[in-house]
Amino acid sequence: MKCKSVSTNKIIIESMSEKDTFNLGVLLSKVAFPKLVIYLNGELGAGKTHLTQGIAFGLGIKGIKSPSFIIVAEHNSGKIPLAHVDLYRLQTQSEVEELDLEYYVDQNYLLIIEWSERWTEKPKAESVEINIKYTEHDNIRTIEIISSLEKIISHLKMLLTNIKI
Secondary structure (H helix, E strand, O other), rough: HHHHHHOEEEEEEEEEHHHHHHHHHHHOOOOOOOOOOOEEOOOOOHHHHHHHHHHHHHHOOOOOOOOOOOOEEEOOOOOOOOEEEOOOOOOOHHHHHHOOOOHHHHOOOOOEEEOOOHHHOOOOOOOEEEEEEEOOOOOOOEEEEOOOHHHHHHHHHHHHHHOOO
């Protein structure tokens, strides 16, 4: 894992492997809190679920799988209740609205949404947007973490400088 750049609202990481992506998720779990929404964007196979598995692991939750077919998976066994959502199979905004995802924010869940670009009317919740992009190298991904919450970016920056990256 290599930190490429840091600003007040954005961190760009280069992940060299699935393990790096998972470990970044573990770091993200340390800045997660109830009612936070994490929007994950990236192509199929980019690493959204690996990142989510790392976040969940850091919260004490194991056995995370992509909820592509069930759409929403609730996990209540960790430090924070987690709702893991995959919007890949949904075609319309009305299908997304039927899920009532704001419920999870209201109920103090950490809400992680894969394929979040399919949700056009997002709630006014504290959030982090994470964009995972392929590079010209097979296993290397560029991961862009964006948030207007300075506490998340500054804390994550501190965590990243305390490990060898």
